[in-house]
Amino acid sequence: MPCLLPDTLAALSGETPADVRMVTPPAAFGAPDGTVRRAGGKAVYGDDLTFHLDGLNFTVQWEDATIDGDRAAAILAELEDAWTALVVEGGWPAPVSSETWLLRVVLDADLGGSGYTTVYATDAYPEGYPVTYLNPVYEGDRPAYGLSVAVHELGHMLQYRLRDTSRGRSDSWFWEATSEWVAERAAPELDTYADSTYWYAQWPDARFDRVERFHLYGMLLLDAYLDERVFGFDGIRDTWIAGEGRADPWDMLIAETTGADFGALIAAMAAEVAAGTLREGALYEPPVRVATHAEAPEWEIVDAPERYGTHYIDIGGGGAGLVVAGDVWVGYATDGAILDAPPDGPFTLVLTALTDDEGEVGYGLTPPVDTPIEAPEGCACAAPVGGSGALAVGIAAAVARRRRLLRVPAALSAPTP
Numbered sequence: 192m193p194c195l196l197p198d199t200l201a202a203l204s205g206e207t208p209a210d211v212r213m214v215t216p217p218a219a220f221g222a223p224d225g226t227v228r229r230a231g232g233k234a235v236y237g238d239d240l241t242f243h244l245d246g247l248n249f250t251v252q253w254e255d256a257t258i259d260g261d262r263a264a265a266i267l268a269e270l271e272d273a274w275t276a277l278v279v280e281g282g283w284p285a286p287v288s289s290e291t292w293l294l295r296v297v298l299d300a301d302l303g304g305s306g307y308t309t310v311y312a313t314d315a316y317p318e319g320y321p322v323t324y325l326n327p328v329y330e331g332d333r334p335a336y337g338l339s340v341a342v343h344e345l346g347h348m349l350q351y352r353l354r355d356t357s358r359g360r361s362d363s364w365f366w367e368a369t370s371e372w373v374a375e376r377a378a379p380e381l382d383t384y385a386d387s388t389y390w391y392a393q394w395p396d397a398r399f400d401r402v403e404r405f406h407l408y409g410m411l412l413l414d415a416y417l418d419e420r421v422f423g424f425d426g427i428r429d430t431w432i433a434g435e436g437r438a439d440p441w442d443m444l445i446a447e448t449t450g451a452d453f454g455a456l457i458a459a460m461a462a463e464v465a466a467g468t469l470r471e472g473a474l475y476e477p478p479v480r481v482a483t484h485a486e487a488p489e490w491e492i493v494d495a496p497e498r499y500g501t502h503y504i505d506i507g508g509g510g511a512g513l514v515v516a517g518d519v520w521v522g523y524a525t526d527g528a529i530l531d532a533p534p535d536g537p538f539t540l541v542l543t544a545l546t547d548d549e550g551e552v553g554y555g556l557t558p559p560v561d562t563p564i565e566a567p568e569g570c571a572c573a574a575p576v577g578g579s580g581a582l583a584v585g586i587a588a589a590v591a592r593r594r595r596l597l598r599v600p601a602a603l604s605a606p607t608p
């Protein structure tokens with residue numbers, strides 16, 4: 192989903208805006224008179240555009256007469272339903288300004304992406320009130336897609352209330368991951384959010400907070416995991432609330448609200464992805480494999496993933512006794528189950544990196560022990576590896592020390608409510 196939120200956060204933190212409206216409101220938005228109140232008692236903040244449809248909480252507006260009014264009506268209805276799910280029933284704090292004013296959603300068929308949401312500061316709302324822009328013809332042959340984008344953007348309206356924009360683009364990964372999941376939770380019949388797992392699947396060994404190549408949309412898998420296996424959708428909401436007014440990065444906030452090691456959460460998510468055991472896992476794109484083996488290898492070396500990125504390795508059989516060396520969390524998944532140890536039958540080896548070190552990870556049945564090389568600070572994982580496949584002195588000990596079996600803490604293994 193090419194939502195332009197990362198560009199918008201960058202613009203709001205001082206970078207040159209990709210679209211001037213990311214930081215400068217259209218003139219019509221600047222002069223609220225509040226005299227025209229609509230059915231729900233709320234008014235439009237500023238002047239109406241040429242065309243508008245009003246609900247109880249949103250006003251969908253546009254200038255281009257070729258935009259389909261039925262499409263606008265469908266978007267408005269979806270937004271009002273999502274408001275009920277998220278704000279009325281879900282307990283998300285309502286967006287800034289929405290207690291008095293209709294939330295404005297502008298349809299613009301010339302938008303460079305599927306949509307974005309920004310905030311405009313005024314004397315009354317120095318923190319900024321939100322406005323959403325949607326492209327009503329983006330993937331126009333898939334009406335559900337556009338409706339899902341609208342709900343996704345409502346997610347951003349809610350997020351702006353709780354998170355300031357000073358961290359810019361680098362903060363956007365959890366905004367996008369969560370808004371994708373918000374679209375699923377507020378409009379579960381649409382399911383187009385699941386398309387975004389493709390962007391994780393193409394680059395699973397990327398650092399967890401990468402904003403390039405749409406990876407951040409694929410990180411909705413973390414929200415799915417947190418929701419279904421850790422603390423429910425309320426826990427995701429409470430993570431956003433816990434971060435209000437704080438500068439802490441998302442990995443720290445998520446570790447705090449879950450009470451778990453952030454890397455362990457990502458590793459457990461990855462094992463669920465490999466096993467296909469998340470609730471809608473059948474809709475999710477399988478991650479690319481960094482390697483595939485018909486039989487468990489004697490010993491293989493791969494470059495480590497980026498921090499909290501994951502390698503998925505398919506092994507066709509003979510894996511009992513397989514060991515892993517490296518600064519990684521290790522998981523074992525079959526189709527439909529996560530195991531405590533590598534099985535003899537087919538499975539997927541799941542390796543999630545703990546660090547940003549440009550190290551290597553070894554795996555197989557027989558770690559080499561015959562060629563000693565220096566291992567700085569006793570860590571075999573970061574040692575250079577010769578062409579002969581040699582690894583560090585005492586590799587078996589290193590395996591024992593460096594390898595971490597993936598075990599989800601008991602507090603995290605409660606069944607989905």
Ligand SMILES: [Zn+2]
Pocket residue numbers: 194195196343344347366367370
């Ligand atoms: Zn977005």
